[in-house]
Amino acid sequence: MFNVDKIREDFPILKRTVHGKPLVYFDNAATSQTPQIVIDTIVDYYSNYNSNIHRGVHTLSQEATDKYEEARIKIQKHFNAKEAYEIILTSGTTHSINMVASGFASLLNKGDEIIVSALEHHSNIVPWQMLCEKTGAILKVIPMTDEGSLDMKTYHNLLNDKTKLVFSNHVSNALGTVNPIEEIIAAAHKVGAAVLIDGAQATPHIKPDVQALNVDFYVASAHKLCGPTGVGLLYGKQEWLEKLPPYQGGGEMIATVSFEKTTYAGLPHKFEAGTPNICGGIAFGAAIDYMNSVGFDAIANYENELLEYGTSELLKIDGLKIYGTSAEKTAVISFNVNDIHPYDIGAILDKLGIAVRTGHHCAQPIMDFYKIPGTIRASFSFYNTKEEIDILVQGVKRATMMLS
CATH class of the missing domain: 3.90.1150.10 (Aspartate Aminotransferase, domain 1)
Known part of the structure; x- marks a missing residue:
């Protein structure tokens, strides 16, 4: 009951x-509200094992590292990603989208086309406009109807062999519309385009299966899911994450560094430069557990x-x-x-x-x-x-x- x-x-x-x-x-x-069990997880981290991760041999660092990577696995299982390293922990949906947009700046050519829906949050419009300015790619828009749905007939007509990327939210934050992302993804793949789905508004209500969707990128934020602010995820298929260059340079995302050459770490660390929101990541895992318990x-x-x-x-x-x-x-x-x-x-x-x-x-x-x-x-x-x-x-x- x-x-x-x-x-x-x-x-x-x-x-x-x-x-x-x-x-x-x-x-x-x-922003959703935060249950006591998630608040307790945050307090426990700062009270008992606050430490940097992946870098220390001391006990607190090992405990923090274990909890952080356990949270990544919880998120992987929740979204049914094939591998834990396909889950990149970010500061939120906007950060995740910008990571992908930045990566594609080296993959697009002048005249390539990218498609975005008319129902998007600004964070899934502006990065692609910036990408077009950098690359000479052309932004096209799936129009909306009076009832607040997407005009899917026009979407299919927009797709062609120049289409390289398609972006849509799973659910409209302004209207609540659930978009037909299965159809959007399948049609885009027929012309060889990659697809990013903004799941920020969907994930509090729907449990997405990224493998069943066959989506290339899926992004979301913890603070919509009864978790803390300042943490989110980028799911990417391994093949795409391997193609994209790092978003930021710094500690953790490297394998070796010299003044002559730097080599990058493997996934997921290639995209996780610097000290992450450790407590936020752990609390994200606790929020996922809570939501699934309901x-x-x-x-x-x-x-x-x-x-x-x-x-x-x-x-x-x-x-x-x-x-x-x-x-x-x-x-x-x-x-x-x-x-x-x-x-x-x-x-x-x-x-x-x-x-x-x-x-x-x-x-x-x-x-x-x-x-x-x-x-x-x-x-x-x-x-x-x-x-x-x-x-x-x-x-x-x-x-x-x-x-x-």
């Missing part, structure tokens, strides 16, 4: 108040209930419009009410203890498509409740009445 009350006990922050009101946290698409099928089923309930209740408010109405969605509702600016409603909701995100959500092309300045985004997690949604609905009604 899925017991949300018991799950909520795992999250100490859910007991706090904001402006004298019980916290209602609906900004999970930006169960991703149970999470998906419960969050879908929240999505259906929230959608139904919010649409009862006069003048409220939801953006992103695809049949395949995660628990995100992006909306506006009449012509009221989303920031104004968000500010009033905050005074009521309700945390939502307002603005363009780092997805400005989506807002330009709808010709709006932004939206109010309520993003649910498995520790939220229908009672909290009721509080949100009443808060939106109150804000609308005050601002009308």
Whole structure:
């Protein structure tokens, strides 16, 4: 049985108040909250075996190294990567994307084409624009539909023998749309293109199998997965990671160094220059364990209930419009009410203890498509409740009445 009350006990922050009101946290698409077991893992690291890794013969270094590499294996198994060294630990999704973009700067030629979807976060747009400026490659865009889905017919027409790379998020952070990444990947491979999937918004709701997807690169962040900020992953097929040059030079990513020549370390260390976020990596592993203990099928089923309930209740408010109405969605509702600016409603909701995100959500092309300045985004997690949604609905009604 899925017991949300018991799950909520795992999250100490859910007991706090904001402006004298019980916290209602609906900004999970930006950052999820952290369970006590992950907090305890962080405290344990700094209290008992804080040390640098891979370099020391002393006990603390060996203990830290073992815990860090155990976390890499947990992440490998969670995403079903073939090898642990195909998991590169990074500072987050943005770092991971930039690593791949930097590597392809030496592999693309003028006139090559790369394709990105219209539903992307800025971090999966800007690096590819920068790559095109460096290489002379041409950026093409899969357009979106009014319901917030991708125009897949146009995508297939964009593909050709000049296409070298395709990028898409698994789930839209602004709308919650689940994209047909299996179709995207398979079609790209038919023309010999590599594919990177941004899984930042998908991984809190879906357990991706990178081998089954046959994806070339998959990226995600721990802080969306009940883990700490400042750590994430880049999964890459071994053949691609071997082709790409290192992203940074420094300690750990080398095999030998002389003033005449440096040789690079093997995977994964080739891409992990310098002292990593050791504690963050270990805590990432603990967060993966926690999420799996709750169960991703149970999470998906419960969050879908929240999505259906929230959608139904919010649409009862006069003048409220939801953006992103695809049949395949995660628990995100992006909306506006009449012509009221989303920031104004968000500010009033905050005074009521309700945390939502307002603005363009780092997805400005989506807002330009709808010709709006932004939206109010309520993003649910498995520790939220229908009672909290009721509080949100009443808060939106109150804000609308005050601002009308």
